[in-house]
Amino acid sequence: MAKLVSVVVIGGSHAGLAVSQKLLRQTARAKITLINPSDEYYFNIAAPRFLVKPKSLPPSRYLYSIPDAFRDYPADRFTFIKGLVTEIDYATKSVSVTLAMNSAGATTTPPTAASFGFDYLVIASGSTTPATLGQAGVRLPFKPTAFEDTRKAIHEAQEKLSAAQRILIGGGGPLGVEIAGELAEAAGPKKVTVVSRTSVLLEGATAPVQRTALSLLHRRNVDVLTGVTVVDAVYEAHTQTWTVKLSTGRTYTVDAYIATTGTIPNNAFIPKSFLNAQGWVNVDKELRVLDNGVSRSDTYAIGDITSYPYRLLSRVPLQGETVAANIVGAIEQKGQVATYSAKAQKKMMVVPVGQSTGTGHLGDWTLFGCLVWFFKGKDFLTYKGPKFLLGQSS
Incomplete structure (x- = not known):
């Protein structure tokens, strides 16, 4: 039997799962190694709902075992590594990984290191946010982070939001509007204020949608300040409150300041020659990585980490199909190229x-x-979680 082609996929969220599952289904000649800091797939799309209303969705609707999703494949076809990639070495065609304590290959209590060779590499490391990292406002897991106990982070965030009565949200984009709407309906008295840098909510949306968003928040007694930015936000430990200064000169004292703006690429391990000025991975129309402007035949990028704007979940399935088709085409020498x-x-x-x-x-x-409720609002798309886990969403 011919030696299997080694494909290493970095990142076990929506994009990494999509390409891994599609590759396993489309060719028997590839061995997939999926590397992710957590062994759970976190369907973070629903975070505004379950962070504010813990009883609305059980963890089983937004946290899934990644190894279990691949249990039907033999060990010589798929390996899951719980770890954090720290370097890509093209001289040896391998990635260096800091392994988590209970990962395959980790034999000591402190995290240890290992390397994994590849013929093809897929970068699907995604992005994070200042709130997720605790760099701005209350620490809220809008995204997964390295080696984090996701369940613990979610529980702590739920406790903080439940206790807060005065809340200021920085950002009038989709996440800011969604979490404001959830907080306005949460149990207990809450005074919610949304601060938007732009003159409208939902910048980039059509005018009717922007007007509707503002009207719906006003009907729920949410204050909306447009054309205003947060200049500074300081946590006062002795009072357990936040002092938030706005560009208007006004200062708010609140129980929770929620930062919903800012997206940070997970790119610490990625060669600088792959990145644009903002830190995202440059790719060509085949989703091959551009190394100083030249397409690499052995490396692809997919999902949030790419330089494509509008980092939407709805775009992941097609990107996964494109990358899988191109790698399968190369392995089986089909000569066909997907774009x-x-x-x-x-x-x-x-x-x-x-x-x-x-x-x-x-x-x-x-x-x-009513359509928004039907397609997303009733359960924040959690019905699609299992499909993304198995790479079956379209």
């Missing part, structure tokens, strides 16, 4: 505002509140 076009996918925004309504658009079509 990806972000412009070919309609721009979509679906924003629940509370449990029963919301706003959004698909292309130029405005979505009524």
Whole structure:
């Protein structure tokens, strides 16, 4: 039997799972090594709902075992490594990994190191946020982080938001509007204020959607300040409150300051020659990584980490299909090339505002509140979690 081709996938979230599952289904000649800091797939899309309303969704709806999702494949076809990639070495065609304590290959209590060779590499390391890292405002796990006990982080965030009565949200984008809508409906008296840098909510959305978002928040007694930025936010430990200074000169004292802006690429291990000025990975139309402007035949990038704008979950399936098709084509020498076009996918925004309504658009079509509820608001897309886990969403 011919030697299996080694494909290393860095990142076990939506994008990394998509390409891993598709490769395993499309060719029997590849051995997939999936590397991720956590052995759980975190369906973070639903975070605004379960962080604010813990009883609305059980953890089984947004946390899934990654190894279990691949249990039907033999060991010579798939390996999961719980660890953090620290370096890519093209001289040896390998990646260096700091292993978690209970990962395969980790034999000591402190984290240890290992390396894994590859013929093809897929970078799907994604992104994080200042709030996730605790760099701005209350630490909220909008994204997974390295070696974090995700369940513990979620529980701590739920406790903080439950106890808070005065809340200021920095950012009027989809995440800011969604979490404001959830907080306005949460148990207990809460005074919620949203601060938007732009003159409208949901920048980039159509005008009717922007107006609807503002109206829905006002109806829920949420104060909205537009054309205003947060200049500084300081946590006062002795009072357990936040002092938030705005660009207008006004200062708010609140129980929780939630920062919903800012996206940070998970790129510490990625060669600088792959990155644009903002730190995202440059790719060509085949999703091959550009190394100083030249396409690499052995390395692909997919998902949030790429330089494509509009980092939307809806774009992951097609990207996964593109990368899988190109790697399979190379392995089996089919000579066919798949290409990806972000412009070919309609721009979509679906924003629940509370449990029963919301706003959004698909292309130029405005979505009524009942449609937003049906497609996302009723359970924040958690019904799609298992499909993304198995790389079956489209």
